[in-house]
Amino acid sequence: MSAADQRGGLAAYSDEVRAAVVQVRAIVSALHAELPRYGLVVWTAGNVSQRVPGADLFVIKPSGVSYDDLTPESMVVCDLDGELVEGTRAPSSDTAAHAYVYRHLAHVGGVVHTHSTYATAWAARGEEVPCVLTMMADEFGGPVPIGPFALIGDDSIGQGIVETLRESRSPAVLMRNHGPFTIGKDARAAVKAAVMVEEVARTVHISRQLGEPVPIPQADIDSLYNRYQNVYGQQSGREGVS
Numbered sequence: 001m002s003a004a005d006q007r008g009g010l011a012a013y014s015d016e017v018r019a020a021v022v023q024v025r026a027i028v029s030a031l032h033a034e035l036p037r038y039g040l041v042v043w044t045a046g047n048v049s050q051r052v053p054g055a056d057l058f059v060i061k062p063s064g065v066s067y068d069d070l071t072p073e074s075m076v077v078c079d080l081d082g083e084l085v086e087g088t089r090a091p092s093s094d095t096a097a098h099a100y101v102y103r104h105l106a107h108v109g110g111v112v113h114t115h116s117t118y119a120t121a122w123a124a125r126g127e128e129v130p131c132v133l134t135m136m137a138d139e140f141g142g143p144v145p146i147g148p149f150a151l152i153g154d155d156s157i158g159q160g161i162v163e164t165l166r167e168s169r170s171p172a173v174l175m176r177n178h179g180p181f182t183i184g185k186d187a188r189a190a191v192k193a194a195v196m197v198e199e200v201a202r203t204v205h206i207s208r209q210l211g212e213p214v215p216i217p218q219a220d221i222d223s224l225y226n227r228y229q230n231v232y233g234q235q236s237g238r239e240g241v242s
């Protein structure tokens with residue numbers, strides 16, 4: 001009997017929660033395919049998780065399994081202490097970091113970690129990405145901050161993520177010498193932030209090869225951020241208005 005089975009698995013949870021777990025397994029499994037699709041990962045180096053609505057649980061990938069082999073059934077369910085609740089494989093090695101974020105940031109519903117090349121190159125330098133692009137003002141509301149160096153496996157990474165992002169509008173933090181961690185209202189939003197942080201890290205790096213990028217004034221950053229967050233795209237409640 002596995003450790004998760006010994007703890008009772010999902011038997012103690014309601015039918016609604018078990019149904020939600022099935023849905024979140026499918027969402028998280030499908031979103032992992034976006035990481036190689038956008039060129040954000042090599043081999044097995046990255047992970048996506050999402051909270052289960054109505055319970056202190058989240059779904060994350062198993063550790064070290066090829067992206068091609070990830071399925072809804074192979075995802076694992078953990079509690080907010082990072083303990084395995086349902087699944088037959090060892091959870092991602094970054095499970096403790098994801099769990100810490102969920103425990104301390106109630107508004108976060110999804111977390112993503114990659115080692116995408118340009119974002120990780122900035123992390124290796126320990127240098128924040130300055131806000132010199134409208135796309136950065138839109139998505140990050142300012143620079144992409146650097147988090148502290150932290151060892152993998154315990155709460156250190158999670159603490160660094162939470163301490164850094166509490167002081168920032170950015171949904172992305174570049175953990176020093178490691179790589180980007182992103183957050184969102186759900187896993188899809190966190191994957192989007194992972195795609196965007198790699199894109200802006202690449203563009204600002206290339207800009208630096210040409211000279212010194214020009215900063216955007218704070219008032220313009222604020223204006224761009226407010227428009228993108230509140231007006232851009234199909235805001236909920238506007239569907240059907242002609």
Ligand SMILES: O=C(CO)[C@@H](O)[C@H](O)COP(=O)(O)O
Binds near residue numbers: 044062063065113
């Ligand atoms: O940084 C690390 C480990 O050094 C991780 O991010 C891995 O790259 C992905 O690990 P799993 O999610 O497959 O355990």
